[in-house]
Amino acid sequence: MFLDSPIFPSDDGPAGIYIHLPFCRGRCTYCGFVTTPHDPLREEHYVRSVVNEMEMRSRSGDDLRASAGAADTVYLGGGTPSLLRPDLISRIIDGCTTNFRVLPQPEITIEINPGTASPAAMRDLLRSGINRASLGIQSLHDRELQRMGRPHTSGEALAAFQDLRDAGFDNISVDLIAGFPDQTRDTVRATVEQTLALEPDHLSVYLLEVKEGTKLASQLRDRGLTLDDDTAADMYEDICTLTSSAGFVHYEISNFARSGKRSAHNLKYWTDKVYIGVGAGAHGMTGRLRYANLSELDLYEKAVRNGILPVSNVTPMTPLERFKDALIMGLRLVEGIDMQAYGKRYGIDCPRFVHETVRDLEEAGLIHRSGSNLRLAPRGRLLSNLVFSRWV
Amino acid sequence: MKHIRNFGIIAHIDHGKSTLADRLLQLTGVVGSHEFRDQMLDTMDIERERGITIKSQTVALPYRARDGKQYTLNLIDTPGHADFSYEVSRALVSCEGALLVIDAGQGIQAQTVANFYMALEQDLEVIPVINKIDLPSADVDRVKAQIEKDLGLDPDTAVNISAKEGIGIEEVLEAVVHHVPPPKGDPDEPLKALIFDSHWDPYRGTIVNLRVFDGTLKPGNIIRFWSNRTTYRVEETGIFLIDRRPCPVLSAGEVGYVIAGIKTVSDTRIGDTVTLDDRPCLQPLKGFQLVKPVVFSSFYPISSDDYEDLANALEKLKLNDASLTYEKDHSTALGHGFRCGFLGLLHLEVVQERLEREFDLSMILTAPSVQYSLRLKDGTEIIIDNPAKYPDPVFIDESREPFIRASIILPEQYFGSVMTLCIDRRGVQKDINYLDSTRVELVFDLPLSEVLFDFYDKLKSVSRGYASFDYDFLEYRTTDLAKVDILVAGEKVDALSMLVHADRAYQRARRACERLKKEIPRQLFKVPIQGAIGGKIISRETVSALRKDVTAKCYGGDITRKKKLLEKQKEGKKRMKQVGGVVIPQSAFLAVLKSDEDE
Ligand SMILES: Nc1nc2c(ncn2[C@@H]2O[C@H](COP(=O)(O)OP(=O)(O)OP(=O)(O)O)[C@@H](O)[C@H]2O)c(=O)[nH]1
Ligand code: SF4
Ligand SMILES: [Mg+2]
Numbered sequence: 001m002f003l004d005s006p007i008f009p010s011d012d013g014p015a016g017i018y019i020h021l022p023f024c025r026g027r028c029t030y031c032g033f034v035t036t037p038h039d040p041l042r043e044e045h046y047v048r049s050v051v052n053e054m055e056m057r058s059r060s061g062d063d064l065r066a067s068a069g070a071a072d073t074v075y076l077g078g079g080t081p082s083l084l085r086p087d088l089i090s091r092i093i094d095g096c097t098t099n100f101r102v103l104p105q106p107e108i109t110i111e112i113n114p115g116t117a118s119p120a121a122m123r124d125l126l127r128s129g130i131n132r133a134s135l136g137i138q139s140l141h142d143r144e145l146q147r148m149g150r151p152h153t154s155g156e157a158l159a160a161f162q163d164l165r166d167a168g169f170d171n172i173s174v175d176l177i178a179g180f181p182d183q184t185r186d187t188v189r190a191t192v193e194q195t196l197a198l199e200p201d202h203l204s205v206y207l208l209e210v211k212e213g214t215k216l217a218s219q220l221r222d223r224g225l226t227l228d229d230d231t232a233a234d235m236y237e238d239i240c241t242l243t244s245s246a247g248f249v250h251y252e253i254s255n256f257a258r259s260g261k262r263s264a265h266n267l268k269y270w271t272d273k274v275y276i277g278v279g280a281g282a283h284g285m286t287g288r289l290r291y292a293n294l295s296e297l298d299l300y301e302k303a304v305r306n307g308i309l310p311v312s313n314v315t316p317m318t319p320l321e322r323f324k325d326a327l328i329m330g331l332r333l334v335e336g337i338d339m340q341a342y343g344k345r346y347g348i349d350c351p352r353f354v355h356e357t358v359r360d361l362e363e364a365g366l367i368h369r370s371g372s373n374l375r376l377a378p379r380g381r382l383l384s385n386l387v388f389s390r391w392v
Numbered sequence: 393m394k395h396i397r398n399f400g401i402i403a404h405i406d407h408g409k410s411t412l413a414d415r416l417l418q419l420t421g422v423v424g425s426h427e428f429r430d431q432m433l434d435t436m437d438i439e440r441e442r443g444i445t446i447k448s449q450t451v452a453l454p455y456r457a458r459d460g461k462q463y464t465l466n467l468i469d470t471p472g473h474a475d476f477s478y479e480v481s482r483a484l485v486s487c488e489g490a491l492l493v494i495d496a497g498q499g500i501q502a503q504t505v506a507n508f509y510m511a512l513e514q515d516l517e518v519i520p521v522i523n524k525i526d527l528p529s530a531d532v533d534r535v536k537a538q539i540e541k542d543l544g545l546d547p548d549t550a551v552n553i554s555a556k557e558g559i560g561i562e563e564v565l566e567a568v569v570h571h572v573p574p575p576k577g578d579p580d581e582p583l584k585a586l587i588f589d590s591h592w593d594p595y596r597g598t599i600v601n602l603r604v605f606d607g608t609l610k611p612g613n614i615i616r617f618w619s620n621r622t623t624y625r626v627e628e629t630g631i632f633l634i635d636r637r638p639c640p641v642l643s644a645g646e647v648g649y650v651i652a653g654i655k656t657v658s659d660t661r662i663g664d665t666v667t668l669d670d671r672p673c674l675q676p677l678k679g680f681q682l683v684k685p686v687v688f689s690s691f692y693p694i695s696s697d698d699y700e701d702l703a704n705a706l707e708k709l710k711l712n713d714a715s716l717t718y719e720k721d722h723s724t725a726l727g728h729g730f731r732c733g734f735l736g737l738l739h740l741e742v743v744q745e746r747l748e749r750e751f752d753l754s755m756i757l758t759a760p761s762v763q764y765s766l767r768l769k770d771g772t773e774i775i776i777d778n779p780a781k782y783p784d785p786v787f788i789d790e791s792r793e794p795f796i797r798a799s800i801i802l803p804e805q806y807f808g809s810v811m812t813l814c815i816d817r818r819g820v821q822k823d824i825n826y827l828d829s830t831r832v833e834l835v836f837d838l839p840l841s842e843v844l845f846d847f848y849d850k851l852k853s854v855s856r857g858y859a860s861f862d863y864d865f866l867e868y869r870t871t872d873l874a875k876v877d878i879l880v881a882g883e884k885v886d887a888l889s890m891l892v893h894a895d896r897a898y899q900r901a902r903r904a905c906e907r908l909k910k911e912i913p914r915q916l917f918k919v920p921i922q923g924a925i926g927g928k929i930i931s932r933e934t935v936s937a938l939r940k941d942v943t944a945k946c947y948g949g950d951i952t953r954k955k956k957l958l959e960k961q962k963e964g965k966k967r968m969k970q971v972g973g974v975v976i977p978q979s980a981f982l983a984v985l986k987s988d989e990d991e
Contacts, residue, residue: 018948206944233939254944269947283949290952315952325951332946364916385941386916389958 006319009272009345012287014070014103016268017096019050020279022079022297025116029149029219030180032211034281034295038083046280046297047088049304051095053278053293056309058099071096071276072103073265076130082112086124093129100276107264109134109173114152114160122167132171132263133164134204139177140191147182149215161198171261173202178239179232180208181216181225188235189242196246201261205239206254207232233382253332253381270333272326272345280310289316319346324391327354331367331387336375357390393579393645397572398466398603400448400483402511403493404501404860405472408523410434410445411555412493412564413469419561420453420465422633432634433469438745445471446742447712448483448589450601450647452631457569465568466647472503474862475736478683478715481510482588482662485680486603486647489517489572491564492543496522496530496552499831500538501860502801508543519567520545526554542827575645582673583607583615585642585666588680591712596627598654598711599636602666603647605677609666610641615652618665618676624652657707662714683715685733686794686865687760687844688777689740689985690721690887691747692729694754694967694978699728705751706730709743716743723780725885725971726756731778734760737844754967756981759890762841765792765868779889782875785926791873793893794840795866797822800851801833802859809854810834817842818893837866839893876901876930878908878984879922883972888984902931904984911980914938919974 023043024035036042058069074096076089089110096102109132110125117125125133139145140154152160164172174195178188195203210217210227220226240250248256252270255263268275277284281295292313294300303310317325323346330337343350354374361367366380366387376384401409410431417423417432433449434440453465468487470480484490490511494504511518520539522532536547551567553560589601609615613626628651630638642648654660663679693702710716717733734740740760747753763777767790776782798819802810814821814836823835838847843863851859874897878888888908892900901923908921912935923931943954968977 207940207942209944229938229940230936236940253942253946266947269951275948277948281949283952285948292949292952325955328955329946329951366916382940382942383916383938385943385958385961386938388954389962392955392958392962 005347006323007347008287008319008322012272012274014072014273015100016073016075016265016273016275017071017100018075018077018265018275018277018282018284019092019096020077020079020277020282020293021046021050021081021084022280023083024078024080025083025113025151026149027215029147029215030177030208030210031149032214033079035079036297038080040085042297043084043088045301047084047091049301049310050092050279051099052304053310054095054099056304056307057276057278060309070101070103072106073268074102074106074108075265076108076110078111080113080116080136081110082117082121082125086121086128089125089130090128107132109263109265111136112160112164114157117160117163119163119167122163122169126168131169132173133169134173134175134202135161135164135200136175137161137191137195138175139180139183139187140194141183141187144180144183144187148177148180158198161200171201173204173263174198174200176203176205178205178207178235179227181220181227183235185231185234185238189238192239192242196242196248201258202263203243203248203256204254205236205256207236236382249334251334253334253376253384270329272322272330272342287322289314291315320348322346323348328388328391331374331376331384334375334381336368336373338372339374340372358387361387361390393577393643394574395461395463396466396575396645397463397489397568398468398487398575398645398647399489399491399568399572400468400470400480400487400511400516401491401493402470402480402484402507403472403523404495404498404503404507405444405474407472407493407495407498407501407504408555409472409493410469412491412521412523412553412561413449413451413467415555415558415561416453416465416467416565417451417634418558419565420455422451422453436746437749438742444473445469446473446476446479447471448479450483450486450632452633452637452647453565455565455569458566459569463569464646465565468647470507472507473738474503474506475734475739475742477503477506477510478680478735480507482680482714484511484514484516485586486588487514487516488575489519489568491521491568492518493521493523493555494535494539496524496532496535497527498858499531499535500542500801502799502862503860505542505801506862517572518543518545519564519571520547520550521564522550522552523555525552525559526557537828577605577644579606579608579644581606581644582671583609583613583666583668584673584677585609586677586679587660587662587664587666589662589712589714590660592657592708593651596651596653598657598660600650600652600654600660600666601632601648602642602650604642604644606644606673607668608641608643609650609668614669615650615666616669616672617659617661618667619661620659622656622659623669624654624659626650626652657711660711680714683735685715685717685735686840687734687737687740687762688731689734689760690723690726690729690731690758690778691718691744692723692726692756692758692887694756694969696727698753701751702730702747702753702755705747705753706732709746709750713743713746715739721778723758723887726887726969729755733777754978756887756969756978757985758887758981759985760844761891762794762844764794764871764873764891766790766873767792776891779875779891780886782889782891785875791871792868793871793873795837795869796840796843796863797866798836798838798843798861798863799833800836800859800861801827801831802855803830804832806855806859807832807834810851810859813847813850813854814838817847818895838863839869839871840865841893874925876904877924878904879920879924880908880912880976881919881972881974882922883974884924885971885976887981897925898930901925905931905933907983907986908976908980909933909935911983912974912976915974917973 022034023038108130113136137157243256274287280300294312300310339350368377448470468483539547584606585602585604631648665676667673718730721731819836819838825833872894874894918937919935921933
């Protein structure tokens, strides 16, 4: 076909490190993440395992070959990482710096849920090197928060934001949900406006996806409801308008940032960089393979204790597979990708590949090409799966 | 031969034939407790899921009677649903007697009578069996009176049982031994055996079920099929004990199977006579009356690569379903397929499901249709059952459609609602007979097309399950026919066209459009769906354009999950047909066929 002989990129640049901290106070109705109830003793054990896993991964070298062992972002996600004692968080960050070559001025993010961190704890987090907070607000309507099963009120959310600022966080992102059953265009607009009034640095708004096996999925089944895609699409358009008039740059399908405040860590995923996943259920991509860690906490810890890499799945990639993944991820960025550059990285005639796989979708107005640049047309953002499905 | 009894179990649907068969299997020790399951002879998945018998099943029961002698009782369990009455009639040719099971609560129903007459035509000894006497609603005396009045049988010969509780089962076996005559026939005459069923086995070829009337049949014999004179060497003969059980010989009077390396599917014909090549019989057996399909639909493979597979599957399925007919067909929208004929809509569904399950095919079906007779302006008469072949109405002088005469038996209190139903279905009332103080027989002439489509379900629902009906073909009558076309995105989809009575055209077009709207997934552009007669649009729906198909969250681990999801979506697309620029799922074609009841 179009493929000469695809090769792996010769240089992947510094990696990102993702650490999964799966502890939560309850379980939100829509949540399909790997989580387990908050338990200080378990958390202490778990952090030990996480640090041990880092040691193992740094020794194995495999994860770091393509990135020359360097990393410049760390992301503590969950779960609810802010439930962990700040000294445990500090241990994890130390674990990163001792086991990996963390470059100067790394971006270090922690996910925080309202009502889980005191002002003092926030200051401790800053002191341990964390410089970015991602606050899970989701909605500023208490009824909606209840339906979502969130263990906090809108008041606590607003307070948490203020506390973060007061503590000295100058890079705060807020997570919101749209398209939740019972949400209306008006309530979503109100939540977004109120959030923008807080002047966050970054905003992620996720259109709800119902995952099988969640409480929400069974609630919807019981009520005979399906999500209304049209309303969700309207909400999305409202959000795009509101954020842009507030001076945010829409840079990824679900992400908006003030200038200079894009998420450096998340950009790793979208710009075909490598990343190391650590912790139960974490995923990594080394440039040559993808892996998924064991998501069952006990199994994960047992593996680490026995000195075995705690993976449940390792999937080697071919250069072509990685290339296609890179297209899928890259097109999520509003600015799209540079086909020449991607083609060169992989030894593939990228413009021809694109032409042969999605030309009709270009005619349908879902994607847009100009010169070497390929991007989703605004209409294509909400229909991006139609484009991406051509590359799986 | 004196110790063989061949008998069928016949009844109205659900009166308990298969449950009685279960008890007979247990009492005679054919199945032990650990291998037993309810309605043991309903072996197909569809039978088990729907709780009805579709295929007749034969089992040889060893039984030591009270007279101390050892008998072989060849039992055939038969289906009760009218669509499968051909299974019953074929089964009865192998029998000398029949157990006519009657539900003690429901009494004699339409198929009780129909099956009873089938048994009489074969000169069978009929033993009435009153079942479900354990029910609180059981009224044995009333049923006995009905047996005397409706069937003209001696009610004192009836055996009262509860198949469910196992009451009276031994009496049933004794009645079979004493009242059903042993088979006649001569083992020393040349072989004369009747093929009453068959099926395909991928390893052993066609397996032929037959009843031996004269002579004997054993491995090593060279058999000859009467109709096409092909010969085969017998590899195995045997009887049915749930599974096939080889035996050294099948003799006159016995029922069993023969395996003879028959790999050419078309060599075997139901109703054909099997004889020996070196000592043939002089005359064939009478065979079976051919059944005529009454409803037709085209089957197309979803993927046109599967056309050959569908052709093979139909040929093999026909071995096991002699009432199925088919011929090649072609659609502009769907490509090559087959026009198939069925005995009713349940039969159609069963064939579709069997093709999907047993042969792993995915198909699209077109709207079922009866056969219409058209007289053209130039004087020629044509019969059509396929909307695609409907001529331009300007050439048609007169259209006629098949009518049936229905006999509906019902308790008096449902009289009004059943009348309303029949009149709504364009019925013409012919007669009312009071069978006894509470039961009425209504005789109506009805268009076949109105009876085929959900009439039975409607009848059941307006009478709370108490009305039953049976019908016979009557004649063709003048009608006002219209062809409704369906256009998707402006293009006529020939496979969705249907022939309907003009009075129903608007309603059917609207219903089809509504259902298609529900089933056709939203596409990149909005898709108009229109119903039309000739060039005139009579209904319209629109599938609005797809606005959202997005994965909002996509970070490290999400890519794997997302790719899996997209792959699954792609798999799903394989069950869809691209017609014009529009992707139409198989379910959309099926939805158009569905009756209101299924909603
Ligand atoms: N109470 C009671 N129920 C019975 C008895 N015999 C059968 N049934 C029930 O009646 C229903 C139908 O029984 P089947 O044996 O499947 O009836 P069938 O006549 O074989 O039905 P088809 O093959 O579909 O015509 C089942 O739910 C049985 O459990 C009985 O003696 N008493
Ligand atoms: S806080 Fe996040 S991870 Fe925890 S239960 Fe809720 S959605 Fe799931
Ligand atoms: Mg049955």
